[in-house]
Amino acid sequence: MSITIEKINKAFGQFQALNDVSLDIPEGQLTALLGPSGSGKTTLLRIIAGLESSDTGRVLFGGDDVSKLHVRDRNIGFVFQHYALFRHLTVAENIAFGLESLPRKQRPSKQDIRQRVDKLLEMIQLPQLANRYPAQLSGGQKQRVALARALATQPRILLLDEPFGALDAKVRKDLRRWLRALHDEYHFTSIFVTHDQEEALELSDQVVVMSQGKVEQVDSPTELYARPDSRFVFDFLGHVNVLSGVVKGQKLTQGDAWVSLPGAKSDQEAQLYLRPHEVQLSRTANAHARLPLRIESISLIGSEVRIELQPQGWQSTELWETGMSHAEFASQNPARGELWYAVPNVGHLFFEDSHQPKTVDWHYQNAANASNM
Amino acid sequence: MAGHNRRVGDQPWVRRSLIGLALTLTVILLVIPVVVIFTQALSAGWTTFAGNILDEYTLHAIGLTLFVALLTVPLNLVFGTALAWSVTRFRFPGRKLLITLIDIPFAVSPVVAGLLYLLLYGRNGWLGGWLSTHDVQLMFAWPGIVMVTVFVTCPFVARELIPLMQQQGSEEEEAGVVLGASGWRIFRKITLPNIKWALIYGVVLTNARAVGEFGAVSVVSGNVRGQTNTLPLHVELLYQDYNIVGAFASASLLAGIAILTLVAKAFVEWKQSSSESPAPEKGGV
Numbered sequence: 271m272s273i274t275i276e277k278i279n280k281a282f283g284q285f286q287a288l289n290d291v292s293l294d295i296p297e298g299q300l301t302a303l304l305g306p307s308g309s310g311k312t313t314l315l316r317i318i319a320g321l322e323s324s325d326t327g328r329v330l331f332g333g334d335d336v337s338k339l340h341v342r343d344r345n346i347g348f349v350f351q352h353y354a355l356f357r358h359l360t361v362a363e364n365i366a367f368g369l370e371s372l373p374r375k376q377r378p379s380k381q382d383i384r385q386r387v388d389k390l391l392e393m394i395q396l397p398q399l400a401n402r403y404p405a406q407l408s409g410g411q412k413q414r415v416a417l418a419r420a421l422a423t424q425p426r427i428l429l430l431d432e433p434f435g436a437l438d439a440k441v442r443k444d445l446r447r448w449l450r451a452l453h454d455e456y457h458f459t460s461i462f463v464t465h466d467q468e469e470a471l472e473l474s475d476q477v478v479v480m481s482q483g484k485v486e487q488v489d490s491p492t493e494l495y496a497r498p499d500s501r502f503v504f505d506f507l508g509h510v511n512v513l514s515g516v517v518k519g520q521k522l523t524q525g526d527a528w529v530s531l532p533g534a535k536s537d538q539e540a541q542l543y544l545r546p547h548e549v550q551l552s553r554t555a556n557a558h559a560r561l562p563l564r565i566e567s568i569s570l571i572g573s574e575v576r577i578e579l580q581p582q583g584w585q586s587t588e589l590w591e592t593g594m595s596h597a598e599f600a601s602q603n604p605a606r607g608e609l610w611y612a613v614p615n616v617g618h619l620f621f622e623d624s625h626q627p628k629t630v631d632w633h634y635q636n637a638a639n640a641s642n643m
Numbered sequence: 644m645a646g647h648n649r650r651v652g653d654q655p656w657v658r659r660s661l662i663g664l665a666l667t668l669t670v671i672l673l674v675i676p677v678v679v680i681f682t683q684a685l686s687a688g689w690t691t692f693a694g695n696i697l698d699e700y701t702l703h704a705i706g707l708t709l710f711v712a713l714l715t716v717p718l719n720l721v722f723g724t725a726l727a728w729s730v731t732r733f734r735f736p737g738r739k740l741l742i743t744l745i746d747i748p749f750a751v752s753p754v755v756a757g758l759l760y761l762l763l764y765g766r767n768g769w770l771g772g773w774l775s776t777h778d779v780q781l782m783f784a785w786p787g788i789v790m791v792t793v794f795v796t797c798p799f800v801a802r803e804l805i806p807l808m809q810q811q812g813s814e815e816e817e818a819g820v821v822l823g824a825s826g827w828r829i830f831r832k833i834t835l836p837n838i839k840w841a842l843i844y845g846v847v848l849t850n851a852r853a854v855g856e857f858g859a860v861s862v863v864s865g866n867v868r869g870q871t872n873t874l875p876l877h878v879e880l881l882y883q884d885y886n887i888v889g890a891f892a893s894a895s896l897l898a899g900i901a902i903l904t905l906v907a908k909a910f911v912e913w914k915q916s917s918s919e920s921p922a923p924e925k926g927g928v
Contacts, residue, residue, distance in 0.1 A: 348821040354814035354818040356832070367832075371822055419818075
């Protein structure tokens with residue numbers, strides 16, 4: 271069932287939690303609501319569920335306006351951040367709760383309910399824990415039970431509020447993979463709230479980035495990472511290296527640092543955003559960029575060597591960061607304290623007057639000697 | 644660790660004299676008076692004791708006291724639960740003030756409370772005049788006794804529930820509503836089991852206070868033997884009549900109720916702490 275959100279506004283006293291939010295959630299997809307705390311993502315999820323009412327605007331499920339429909343009648347599954355399992359009921363009773371709450375006419379027989387619960391326990395791989403109480407479960411097990419409970423009435427929409435927020439890293443990874451597999455098998459429409467970019471990008475088909483009660487960008491994970499629409503999305507999604515400067519003589523300059531920008535108008539301020547993988551390190555400056563940096567730290571753990579760098583003769587609010595393959599690291603042998611030059615391949619340029627970035631590709635320029643949009 | 648974990652300054656004589664002092668004070672202030680009540684009540688033998696208890700006026704006082712408690716406890720159970728629910732589940736202007744107002748009966752001396760009720764509902768009171776023209780008498784009759792008892796005991800249930808319900812939050816109830824449960828089903832299946840022991844604890848305390856209340860009741864009851872005399876008032880009347888043994892016999896009943904209350908309170912506290920982590924053998928559908 272697709273979900274449409276039309277011009278939702280919501281204020282808590284003076285605080286505008288949601289500001290004219292419109293959104294389309296396609297049927298059968300796993301969508302992430304991603305944003306920092308206070309961006310309104312949980313409020314939006316609760317409005318979709320009906321746990322919170324919007325001041326203005328509509329929510330539609332499969333084209334039907336459900337804004338006036340009580341939570342009870344929306345037939346959605348909701349997984350709470352802290353699981354919200356019923357502490358005085360066993361795992362099996364928790365899972366059966368939704369089925370037993372159905373109106374008498376629709377309610378399955380006691381035996382059918384028991385069978386359905388057994389099947390769900392199989393699905394979450396915890397049949398041996400049917401008679402345990404929530405207090406006797408680990409965090410990961412609680413989350414699975416919460417999911418089974420939400421799915422028991424076979425809702426066509428599943429909403430999850432920070433589903434993995436309270437779990438440790440290892441359990442998180444397992445559960446993520448498991449949720450993805452579950453979603454691919456049952457194909458309900460799911461929305462989950464998260465503040466973890468990695469989680470959003472890894473798990474979802476579509477990511478909605480939110481900030482200060484507004485939708486910043488809606489895109490597939492690949493597009494979102496490769497082509498952020500705004501500074502906010504850039505900053506929020508992973509590390510970014512920034513050179514702020516002034517354009518002079520077709521170069522963006524600050525202190526001792528510059529990069530060439532053929533065709534750019536002079537005397538305007540601009541910021542160049544570079545992802546760690548869009549920058550390489552070299553012992554010498556080259557023809558299109560001179561970005562001197564001193565190696566601050568080297569981290570060898572992981573599939574790539576991560577290097578943090580301190581600008582030399584120019585300023586950046588945060589350290590620069592780049593990666594290098596272990597093979598390259600072995601041959602180049604960079605060491606802490608050495609002076610290196612960053613060489614950008616592709617960059618994203620924000621001018622003062624524009625919200626959206628302009629992509630610059632120096633590889634292409636070097637080959638064709640022309641600017642590339 | 645087998646040895647003593649002694650902190651600095653915890654010399655044996657400090658420890659021993661502090662424990663000794665606490666024990667001595669407990670014995671002098673608490674144990675001896677309770678023992679005295681029972682020895683005095685029984686000083687003239689079991690037959691006299693039974694005679695004192697089975698006295699017509701004493702029986703009436705017992706009846707009235709139980710009757711008042713029987714009305715007060717359910718009233719405050721409903722009132723306390725509703726109050727705790729509204730201040731922990733809803734946000735509204737004046738919520739903080741309401742939480743503070745709940746404590747008024749604890750802050751105000753019961754005698755003052757009794758006088759206030761007399762001023763409002765007595766024959767010459769603000770509402771009393773209107774009430775008496777309609778032939779309703781609240782003061783110097785059992786309704787007045789119930790009213791002041793309800794007033795004096797109304798914080799107990801709410802005070803037990805509010806911190807617990809605040810701590811538990813409303814997520815479980817929200818989960819219930821999302822799963823399609825009706826309001827009544829949510830209350831019965833989710834809220835009530837979660838607050839059960841706190842509720843019982845509040846009831847035990849309410850009952851103990853309702854049975855033992857003296858000050859407020861003595862102002863509004865009029866102390867008519869066989870009509871508006873509760874057990875605590877009856878003790879005083881007997882004492883003023885120089886019927887010391889009779890007074891202590893009635894007092895021993897109140898003391899007995901108090902001891903039962905303590906036992907019940909200890910039991911509920913124990914259940915409350917163990918219900919935080921239900922034992923495995925409790926399981927099974």
